[in-house]
Amino acid sequence: MYLAERWGDTLVVVPMGDAAGFSVTAVASEMSVVKSLVESEATKHLVVDLSRGNYFGSIVLGNLISLGTVIRDRGGRIALCGASTDMQDVLRLMKLEQMWEMYPDRTAAMRVISDIPVGQKLWSQRKVFAIIAALVVAMLIFIYAPRPKYGRSQYEELSKMWQEVESRRALAGVDEWQRLRQKTEKRINAIVDQLESRNRQRGPKGVESYVIFAGRDHLVPSMGSESQDLIDYHRRMVQYYLRCCEATMEGRPLPLMPGIGKVALPQMPGKSTGSVAPTTADEPDAPATDP
Structure with a gap:
Protein backbone atom coordinates (compact mmCIF):
# COMPACT_ATOMS: atom_id res chain seq x y z
CA MET A 1 0.00 0.00 0.00
CA TYR A 2 2.94 2.35 0.65
CA GLY A 21 -8.97 -1.40 -1.04
CA PHE A 22 -6.69 -3.21 1.47
CA SER A 23 -7.26 -5.30 4.57
CA VAL A 24 -6.86 -3.69 7.99
CA THR A 25 -4.02 -6.09 8.81
CA ALA A 26 -2.10 -5.22 5.63
CA VAL A 27 -2.53 -1.48 6.23
CA ALA A 28 -1.31 -1.76 9.83
CA SER A 29 1.65 -3.97 8.87
CA GLU A 30 2.90 -1.66 6.11
CA MET A 31 2.36 1.40 8.25
CA SER A 32 4.55 0.00 11.00
CA VAL A 33 7.39 -0.49 8.49
CA VAL A 34 7.05 3.06 7.18
CA LYS A 35 6.89 4.46 10.70
CA SER A 36 10.13 2.69 11.64
CA LEU A 37 11.80 4.37 8.63
CA VAL A 38 10.44 7.77 9.67
CA GLU A 39 11.71 7.29 13.22
CA SER A 40 15.19 6.39 11.96
CA GLU A 41 17.90 8.93 12.77
CA ALA A 42 18.74 9.10 9.04
CA THR A 43 15.34 10.64 8.32
CA LYS A 44 15.20 14.39 8.82
CA HIS A 45 12.43 15.43 6.42
CA LEU A 46 9.31 13.79 4.96
CA VAL A 47 7.77 14.17 1.50
CA VAL A 48 4.37 12.56 0.86
CA ASP A 49 3.67 11.98 -2.85
CA LEU A 50 -0.09 11.77 -3.48
CA SER A 51 0.17 11.47 -7.28
CA ARG A 52 -0.80 7.77 -7.37
CA GLY A 53 -4.43 8.36 -6.47
CA ASN A 54 -7.23 10.86 -6.98
CA TYR A 55 -8.55 10.55 -3.43
CA PHE A 56 -7.31 9.17 -0.09
CA GLY A 57 -9.62 8.59 2.87
CA SER A 58 -9.32 9.25 6.55
CA ILE A 59 -7.25 6.16 7.36
CA VAL A 60 -4.46 7.12 4.98
CA LEU A 61 -4.55 10.78 5.99
CA GLY A 62 -4.54 9.83 9.66
CA ASN A 63 -1.45 7.67 9.15
CA LEU A 64 0.30 10.45 7.25
CA ILE A 65 -0.50 13.00 9.94
CA SER A 66 0.98 10.59 12.50
CA LEU A 67 4.17 10.34 10.45
CA GLY A 68 4.31 14.11 10.05
CA THR A 69 4.05 14.61 13.80
CA VAL A 70 7.17 12.49 14.33
CA ILE A 71 9.11 14.63 11.82
CA ARG A 72 7.82 17.93 13.22
CA ASP A 73 8.78 16.97 16.79
CA ARG A 74 12.28 16.35 15.48
CA GLY A 75 12.41 19.77 13.83
CA GLY A 76 12.18 18.51 10.26
CA ARG A 77 10.06 19.65 7.34
CA ILE A 78 6.99 17.92 5.91
CA ALA A 79 5.72 18.38 2.36
CA LEU A 80 2.76 17.16 0.36
CA CYS A 81 3.02 16.97 -3.43
CA GLY A 82 1.13 15.70 -6.45
CA ALA A 83 -2.33 16.04 -4.90
CA SER A 84 -5.29 16.00 -7.29
CA THR A 85 -7.74 18.90 -7.39
CA ASP A 86 -10.28 16.94 -5.32
CA MET A 87 -7.60 15.98 -2.80
CA GLN A 88 -6.45 19.59 -2.49
CA ASP A 89 -9.98 20.57 -1.46
CA VAL A 90 -9.92 17.87 1.25
CA LEU A 91 -6.53 19.04 2.51
CA ARG A 92 -7.77 22.63 2.72
CA LEU A 93 -10.83 21.53 4.74
CA MET A 94 -8.49 19.69 7.11
CA LYS A 95 -6.19 22.77 7.18
CA LEU A 96 -3.22 20.54 6.32
CA GLU A 97 -2.00 23.11 3.79
CA GLN A 98 -1.36 25.38 6.77
CA MET A 99 0.56 22.70 8.66
CA TRP A 100 2.55 21.16 5.80
CA GLU A 101 4.29 22.61 2.79
CA MET A 102 2.49 22.04 -0.53
CA TYR A 103 4.18 21.47 -3.91
CA PRO A 104 2.82 20.57 -7.35
CA ASP A 105 5.09 17.54 -7.82
CA ARG A 106 7.85 15.53 -6.19
CA THR A 107 10.66 17.23 -8.10
CA ALA A 108 9.65 20.66 -6.80
CA ALA A 109 9.33 19.37 -3.25
CA MET A 110 12.68 17.55 -3.26
CA ARG A 111 14.46 20.55 -4.74
CA VAL A 112 13.40 22.71 -1.78
CA ILE A 113 13.40 20.28 1.12
CA SER A 114 15.89 17.50 0.55
CA ASP A 115 19.65 17.52 0.91
CA ILE A 116 20.52 14.74 -1.53
CA PRO A 117 24.18 13.62 -1.78
CA VAL A 118 25.80 14.26 -5.14
CA GLY A 119 26.31 10.56 -5.79
CA GLN A 120 22.63 9.83 -5.26
CA LYS A 121 21.62 12.73 -7.50
CA PHE A 142 31.63 7.63 -36.55
CA ILE A 143 34.55 10.09 -36.41
CA TYR A 144 37.45 7.75 -35.70
CA ALA A 145 36.40 4.35 -37.02
CA PRO A 146 38.29 3.46 -40.19
CA ARG A 147 36.19 3.87 -43.31
CA PRO A 148 36.05 1.07 -45.86
CA LYS A 149 38.65 1.83 -48.54
CA TYR A 150 36.35 1.41 -51.49
CA GLY A 151 38.64 3.28 -53.87
CA ARG A 152 41.66 1.13 -53.01
CA SER A 153 39.81 -2.17 -53.36
CA GLN A 154 38.32 -1.15 -56.70
CA TYR A 155 41.69 0.13 -57.91
CA GLU A 156 43.18 -3.27 -57.09
CA GLU A 157 40.37 -5.04 -58.94
CA LEU A 158 40.76 -2.77 -61.95
CA SER A 159 44.53 -3.35 -61.97
CA LYS A 160 43.96 -7.11 -62.09
CA VAL A 174 38.48 -13.43 -81.76
CA ASP A 175 35.85 -15.36 -79.78
CA GLU A 176 37.97 -15.51 -76.67
CA TRP A 177 38.70 -11.78 -76.87
CA GLN A 178 35.00 -11.00 -77.30
CA ARG A 179 34.12 -13.01 -74.21
CA LEU A 180 36.86 -11.29 -72.23
CA ARG A 181 35.67 -7.90 -73.41
CA GLN A 182 32.07 -8.59 -72.38
CA LYS A 183 33.13 -9.89 -68.97
CA THR A 184 35.43 -6.91 -68.37
CA GLU A 185 32.85 -4.36 -69.51
CA LYS A 186 30.15 -5.91 -67.31
CA ARG A 187 32.36 -5.81 -64.23
CA ILE A 188 33.56 -2.25 -64.89
CA ASN A 189 29.98 -1.05 -65.37
CA ALA A 190 29.09 -2.62 -62.01
CA ILE A 191 32.02 -0.83 -60.33
CA SER A 197 25.36 5.51 -56.44
CA ARG A 198 27.47 5.71 -53.28
CA ASN A 199 28.57 9.25 -54.14
CA ARG A 200 25.34 10.48 -55.69
CA HIS A 218 39.69 3.94 -71.51
CA LEU A 219 40.00 0.24 -70.64
CA VAL A 220 36.68 -0.73 -72.21
CA PRO A 221 37.27 1.39 -75.37
CA SER A 222 40.79 -0.05 -75.71
CA MET A 223 39.25 -3.50 -76.17
CA GLY A 224 36.79 -2.50 -78.88
CA SER A 225 38.50 -0.02 -81.15
CA GLU A 226 39.75 -1.08 -84.60
CA CYS A 244 47.02 8.71 -60.50
CA CYS A 245 45.29 6.21 -58.18
CA GLU A 246 48.62 5.09 -56.75
CA ALA A 247 49.86 8.65 -56.27
CA THR A 248 46.64 9.70 -54.51
CA MET A 249 46.68 6.70 -52.18
CA GLU A 250 50.34 7.32 -51.31
CA GLY A 251 49.96 11.09 -50.95
CA ARG A 252 52.28 11.90 -53.83
CA PRO A 253 51.79 14.58 -56.52
CA LEU A 254 49.86 13.40 -59.55
CA PRO A 255 51.95 12.31 -62.55
CA LEU A 256 52.06 14.43 -65.68
CA MET A 257 49.61 13.66 -68.44
CA PRO A 258 51.40 11.62 -71.14
CA GLY A 259 51.97 13.28 -74.51
CA ILE A 260 49.38 11.64 -76.76
CA GLY A 261 49.66 13.62 -79.98
CA LYS A 262 46.63 13.65 -82.24
CA VAL A 263 44.70 10.75 -83.64
CA ALA A 264 41.65 10.40 -85.83
CA LEU A 265 38.54 9.79 -83.72
CA PRO A 266 35.31 8.20 -84.96
CA GLN A 267 32.69 10.71 -86.09
CA MET A 268 30.24 11.73 -83.33
CA PRO A 269 26.61 12.73 -84.06
CA GLY A 270 26.48 16.38 -85.08
CA LYS A 271 30.28 16.67 -85.37
CA SER A 272 32.61 16.39 -88.31
CA THR A 273 35.52 14.00 -88.36
CA GLY A 274 39.00 15.30 -88.13
CA SER A 275 42.32 15.02 -86.43
CA VAL A 276 41.69 15.98 -82.78
CA ALA A 277 43.24 15.29 -79.44
CA PRO A 278 41.26 12.46 -77.81
CA THR A 279 39.59 13.44 -74.56
CA THR A 280 36.76 12.42 -72.31
CA ALA A 281 34.12 14.97 -71.44
CA ASP A 282 34.04 14.36 -67.71
CA GLU A 283 37.71 13.63 -67.05
CA PRO A 284 39.34 15.92 -64.45
CA ASP A 285 41.70 18.67 -65.44
CA ALA A 286 45.07 17.02 -65.93
CA PRO A 287 48.50 18.47 -65.15
CA ALA A 288 50.62 19.85 -67.92
CA THR A 289 51.65 17.52 -70.76
CA ASP A 290 55.06 15.93 -70.70
CA PRO A 291 57.48 17.80 -72.96
Whole structure:
Protein backbone atom coordinates (compact mmCIF):
# COMPACT_ATOMS: atom_id res chain seq x y z
CA MET A 1 0.00 0.00 0.00
CA TYR A 2 2.94 2.35 0.65
CA LEU A 3 6.17 2.82 -1.23
CA ALA A 4 9.05 4.38 0.68
CA GLU A 5 12.28 5.75 -0.81
CA ARG A 6 15.12 7.47 0.98
CA TRP A 7 16.89 10.37 -0.75
CA GLY A 8 19.65 11.77 1.41
CA ASP A 9 18.07 13.00 4.63
CA THR A 10 14.53 12.85 3.23
CA LEU A 11 12.08 9.96 3.20
CA VAL A 12 9.56 9.92 0.34
CA VAL A 13 6.32 8.06 1.12
CA VAL A 14 3.97 7.21 -1.76
CA PRO A 15 0.46 5.89 -0.92
CA MET A 16 -0.54 3.50 -3.73
CA GLY A 17 -4.29 3.83 -3.11
CA ASP A 18 -6.94 4.35 -0.47
CA ALA A 19 -7.00 2.00 2.52
CA ALA A 20 -10.50 0.85 1.59
CA GLY A 21 -8.97 -1.40 -1.04
CA PHE A 22 -6.69 -3.21 1.47
CA SER A 23 -7.26 -5.30 4.57
CA VAL A 24 -6.86 -3.69 7.99
CA THR A 25 -4.02 -6.09 8.81
CA ALA A 26 -2.10 -5.22 5.63
CA VAL A 27 -2.53 -1.48 6.23
CA ALA A 28 -1.31 -1.76 9.83
CA SER A 29 1.65 -3.97 8.87
CA GLU A 30 2.90 -1.66 6.11
CA MET A 31 2.36 1.40 8.25
CA SER A 32 4.55 0.00 11.00
CA VAL A 33 7.39 -0.49 8.49
CA VAL A 34 7.05 3.06 7.18
CA LYS A 35 6.89 4.46 10.70
CA SER A 36 10.13 2.69 11.64
CA LEU A 37 11.80 4.37 8.63
CA VAL A 38 10.44 7.77 9.67
CA GLU A 39 11.71 7.29 13.22
CA SER A 40 15.19 6.39 11.96
CA GLU A 41 17.90 8.93 12.77
CA ALA A 42 18.74 9.10 9.04
CA THR A 43 15.34 10.64 8.32
CA LYS A 44 15.20 14.39 8.82
CA HIS A 45 12.43 15.43 6.42
CA LEU A 46 9.31 13.79 4.96
CA VAL A 47 7.77 14.17 1.50
CA VAL A 48 4.37 12.56 0.86
CA ASP A 49 3.67 11.98 -2.85
CA LEU A 50 -0.09 11.77 -3.48
CA SER A 51 0.17 11.47 -7.28
CA ARG A 52 -0.80 7.77 -7.37
CA GLY A 53 -4.43 8.36 -6.47
CA ASN A 54 -7.23 10.86 -6.98
CA TYR A 55 -8.55 10.55 -3.43
CA PHE A 56 -7.31 9.17 -0.09
CA GLY A 57 -9.62 8.59 2.87
CA SER A 58 -9.32 9.25 6.55
CA ILE A 59 -7.25 6.16 7.36
CA VAL A 60 -4.46 7.12 4.98
CA LEU A 61 -4.55 10.78 5.99
CA GLY A 62 -4.54 9.83 9.66
CA ASN A 63 -1.45 7.67 9.15
CA LEU A 64 0.30 10.45 7.25
CA ILE A 65 -0.50 13.00 9.94
CA SER A 66 0.98 10.59 12.50
CA LEU A 67 4.17 10.34 10.45
CA GLY A 68 4.31 14.11 10.05
CA THR A 69 4.05 14.61 13.80
CA VAL A 70 7.17 12.49 14.33
CA ILE A 71 9.11 14.63 11.82
CA ARG A 72 7.82 17.93 13.22
CA ASP A 73 8.78 16.97 16.79
CA ARG A 74 12.28 16.35 15.48
CA GLY A 75 12.41 19.77 13.83
CA GLY A 76 12.18 18.51 10.26
CA ARG A 77 10.06 19.65 7.34
CA ILE A 78 6.99 17.92 5.91
CA ALA A 79 5.72 18.38 2.36
CA LEU A 80 2.76 17.16 0.36
CA CYS A 81 3.02 16.97 -3.43
CA GLY A 82 1.13 15.70 -6.45
CA ALA A 83 -2.33 16.04 -4.90
CA SER A 84 -5.29 16.00 -7.29
CA THR A 85 -7.74 18.90 -7.39
CA ASP A 86 -10.28 16.94 -5.32
CA MET A 87 -7.60 15.98 -2.80
CA GLN A 88 -6.45 19.59 -2.49
CA ASP A 89 -9.98 20.57 -1.46
CA VAL A 90 -9.92 17.87 1.25
CA LEU A 91 -6.53 19.04 2.51
CA ARG A 92 -7.77 22.63 2.72
CA LEU A 93 -10.83 21.53 4.74
CA MET A 94 -8.49 19.69 7.11
CA LYS A 95 -6.19 22.77 7.18
CA LEU A 96 -3.22 20.54 6.32
CA GLU A 97 -2.00 23.11 3.79
CA GLN A 98 -1.36 25.38 6.77
CA MET A 99 0.56 22.70 8.66
CA TRP A 100 2.55 21.16 5.80
CA GLU A 101 4.29 22.61 2.79
CA MET A 102 2.49 22.04 -0.53
CA TYR A 103 4.18 21.47 -3.91
CA PRO A 104 2.82 20.57 -7.35
CA ASP A 105 5.09 17.54 -7.82
CA ARG A 106 7.85 15.53 -6.19
CA THR A 107 10.66 17.23 -8.10
CA ALA A 108 9.65 20.66 -6.80
CA ALA A 109 9.33 19.37 -3.25
CA MET A 110 12.68 17.55 -3.26
CA ARG A 111 14.46 20.55 -4.74
CA VAL A 112 13.40 22.71 -1.78
CA ILE A 113 13.40 20.28 1.12
CA SER A 114 15.89 17.50 0.55
CA ASP A 115 19.65 17.52 0.91
CA ILE A 116 20.52 14.74 -1.53
CA PRO A 117 24.18 13.62 -1.78
CA VAL A 118 25.80 14.26 -5.14
CA GLY A 119 26.31 10.56 -5.79
CA GLN A 120 22.63 9.83 -5.26
CA LYS A 121 21.62 12.73 -7.50
CA LEU A 122 23.84 11.39 -10.25
CA TRP A 123 22.48 7.88 -9.77
CA SER A 124 18.92 9.17 -10.16
CA GLN A 125 19.91 10.57 -13.55
CA ARG A 126 21.67 7.41 -14.71
CA LYS A 127 19.32 6.87 -17.65
CA VAL A 128 20.06 10.35 -18.98
CA PHE A 129 23.81 9.80 -18.56
CA ALA A 130 23.55 6.41 -20.27
CA ILE A 131 21.84 7.98 -23.29
CA ILE A 132 24.43 10.77 -23.45
CA ALA A 133 27.27 8.26 -23.15
CA ALA A 134 25.80 6.13 -25.93
CA LEU A 135 25.51 9.18 -28.19
CA VAL A 136 29.10 10.20 -27.44
CA VAL A 137 30.39 6.69 -28.16
CA ALA A 138 28.42 6.56 -31.42
CA MET A 139 29.84 9.94 -32.44
CA LEU A 140 33.41 8.89 -31.64
CA ILE A 141 32.98 5.67 -33.59
CA PHE A 142 31.63 7.63 -36.55
CA ILE A 143 34.55 10.09 -36.41
CA TYR A 144 37.45 7.75 -35.70
CA ALA A 145 36.40 4.35 -37.02
CA PRO A 146 38.29 3.46 -40.19
CA ARG A 147 36.19 3.87 -43.31
CA PRO A 148 36.05 1.07 -45.86
CA LYS A 149 38.65 1.83 -48.54
CA TYR A 150 36.35 1.41 -51.49
CA GLY A 151 38.64 3.28 -53.87
CA ARG A 152 41.66 1.13 -53.01
CA SER A 153 39.81 -2.17 -53.36
CA GLN A 154 38.32 -1.15 -56.70
CA TYR A 155 41.69 0.13 -57.91
CA GLU A 156 43.18 -3.27 -57.09
CA GLU A 157 40.37 -5.04 -58.94
CA LEU A 158 40.76 -2.77 -61.95
CA SER A 159 44.53 -3.35 -61.97
CA LYS A 160 43.96 -7.11 -62.09
CA MET A 161 41.53 -6.71 -64.98
CA TRP A 162 44.02 -4.49 -66.80
CA GLN A 163 46.82 -7.04 -66.34
CA GLU A 164 44.58 -9.84 -67.63
CA VAL A 165 43.55 -7.80 -70.68
CA GLU A 166 47.15 -6.89 -71.52
CA SER A 167 48.41 -10.44 -71.06
CA ARG A 168 45.80 -11.79 -73.49
CA ARG A 169 45.61 -8.90 -75.94
CA ALA A 170 48.04 -10.36 -78.48
CA LEU A 171 47.30 -14.07 -77.91
CA ALA A 172 43.52 -14.37 -77.59
CA GLY A 173 41.44 -15.46 -80.56
CA VAL A 174 38.48 -13.43 -81.76
CA ASP A 175 35.85 -15.36 -79.78
CA GLU A 176 37.97 -15.51 -76.67
CA TRP A 177 38.70 -11.78 -76.87
CA GLN A 178 35.00 -11.00 -77.30
CA ARG A 179 34.12 -13.01 -74.21
CA LEU A 180 36.86 -11.29 -72.23
CA ARG A 181 35.67 -7.90 -73.41
CA GLN A 182 32.07 -8.59 -72.38
CA LYS A 183 33.13 -9.89 -68.97
CA THR A 184 35.43 -6.91 -68.37
CA GLU A 185 32.85 -4.36 -69.51
CA LYS A 186 30.15 -5.91 -67.31
CA ARG A 187 32.36 -5.81 -64.23
CA ILE A 188 33.56 -2.25 -64.89
CA ASN A 189 29.98 -1.05 -65.37
CA ALA A 190 29.09 -2.62 -62.01
CA ILE A 191 32.02 -0.83 -60.33
CA VAL A 192 31.05 2.50 -61.90
CA ASP A 193 27.40 2.11 -60.87
CA GLN A 194 28.45 1.29 -57.32
CA LEU A 195 30.77 4.30 -57.07
CA GLU A 196 28.28 6.71 -58.59
CA SER A 197 25.36 5.51 -56.44
CA ARG A 198 27.47 5.71 -53.28
CA ASN A 199 28.57 9.25 -54.14
CA ARG A 200 25.34 10.48 -55.69
CA GLN A 201 25.37 13.82 -53.84
CA ARG A 202 28.95 14.98 -54.39
CA GLY A 203 30.12 12.71 -57.20
CA PRO A 204 33.13 10.36 -57.04
CA LYS A 205 36.38 12.04 -56.01
CA GLY A 206 40.05 11.13 -55.84
CA VAL A 207 40.89 7.47 -56.37
CA GLU A 208 37.29 6.58 -57.14
CA SER A 209 37.09 9.10 -59.99
CA TYR A 210 40.37 7.85 -61.48
CA VAL A 211 39.07 4.28 -61.32
CA ILE A 212 36.04 5.36 -63.35
CA PHE A 213 38.13 7.21 -65.93
CA ALA A 214 40.59 4.34 -66.30
CA GLY A 215 37.95 1.62 -66.56
CA ARG A 216 34.88 3.05 -68.23
CA ASP A 217 36.51 5.71 -70.43
CA HIS A 218 39.69 3.94 -71.51
CA LEU A 219 40.00 0.24 -70.64
CA VAL A 220 36.68 -0.73 -72.21
CA PRO A 221 37.27 1.39 -75.37
CA SER A 222 40.79 -0.05 -75.71
CA MET A 223 39.25 -3.50 -76.17
CA GLY A 224 36.79 -2.50 -78.88
CA SER A 225 38.50 -0.02 -81.15
CA GLU A 226 39.75 -1.08 -84.60
CA SER A 227 42.21 1.80 -84.79
CA GLN A 228 45.62 0.86 -83.44
CA ASP A 229 46.40 4.52 -82.72
CA LEU A 230 43.23 4.83 -80.69
CA ILE A 231 43.93 1.56 -78.88
CA ASP A 232 47.41 2.78 -77.98
CA TYR A 233 45.99 6.10 -76.74
CA HIS A 234 43.45 4.37 -74.47
CA ARG A 235 46.12 2.02 -73.15
CA ARG A 236 48.36 4.96 -72.21
CA MET A 237 45.43 6.68 -70.50
CA VAL A 238 44.59 3.55 -68.49
CA GLN A 239 48.18 3.42 -67.27
CA TYR A 240 48.11 7.14 -66.51
CA TYR A 241 44.95 6.96 -64.39
CA LEU A 242 46.18 3.89 -62.56
CA ARG A 243 49.31 5.88 -61.67
CA CYS A 244 47.02 8.71 -60.50
CA CYS A 245 45.29 6.21 -58.18
CA GLU A 246 48.62 5.09 -56.75
CA ALA A 247 49.86 8.65 -56.27
CA THR A 248 46.64 9.70 -54.51
CA MET A 249 46.68 6.70 -52.18
CA GLU A 250 50.34 7.32 -51.31
CA GLY A 251 49.96 11.09 -50.95
CA ARG A 252 52.28 11.90 -53.83
CA PRO A 253 51.79 14.58 -56.52
CA LEU A 254 49.86 13.40 -59.55
CA PRO A 255 51.95 12.31 -62.55
CA LEU A 256 52.06 14.43 -65.68
CA MET A 257 49.61 13.66 -68.44
CA PRO A 258 51.40 11.62 -71.14
CA GLY A 259 51.97 13.28 -74.51
CA ILE A 260 49.38 11.64 -76.76
CA GLY A 261 49.66 13.62 -79.98
CA LYS A 262 46.63 13.65 -82.24
CA VAL A 263 44.70 10.75 -83.64
CA ALA A 264 41.65 10.40 -85.83
CA LEU A 265 38.54 9.79 -83.72
CA PRO A 266 35.31 8.20 -84.96
CA GLN A 267 32.69 10.71 -86.09
CA MET A 268 30.24 11.73 -83.33
CA PRO A 269 26.61 12.73 -84.06
CA GLY A 270 26.48 16.38 -85.08
CA LYS A 271 30.28 16.67 -85.37
CA SER A 272 32.61 16.39 -88.31
CA THR A 273 35.52 14.00 -88.36
CA GLY A 274 39.00 15.30 -88.13
CA SER A 275 42.32 15.02 -86.43
CA VAL A 276 41.69 15.98 -82.78
CA ALA A 277 43.24 15.29 -79.44
CA PRO A 278 41.26 12.46 -77.81
CA THR A 279 39.59 13.44 -74.56
CA THR A 280 36.76 12.42 -72.31
CA ALA A 281 34.12 14.97 -71.44
CA ASP A 282 34.04 14.36 -67.71
CA GLU A 283 37.71 13.63 -67.05
CA PRO A 284 39.34 15.92 -64.45
CA ASP A 285 41.70 18.67 -65.44
CA ALA A 286 45.07 17.02 -65.93
CA PRO A 287 48.50 18.47 -65.15
CA ALA A 288 50.62 19.85 -67.92
CA THR A 289 51.65 17.52 -70.76
CA ASP A 290 55.06 15.93 -70.70
CA PRO A 291 57.48 17.80 -72.96
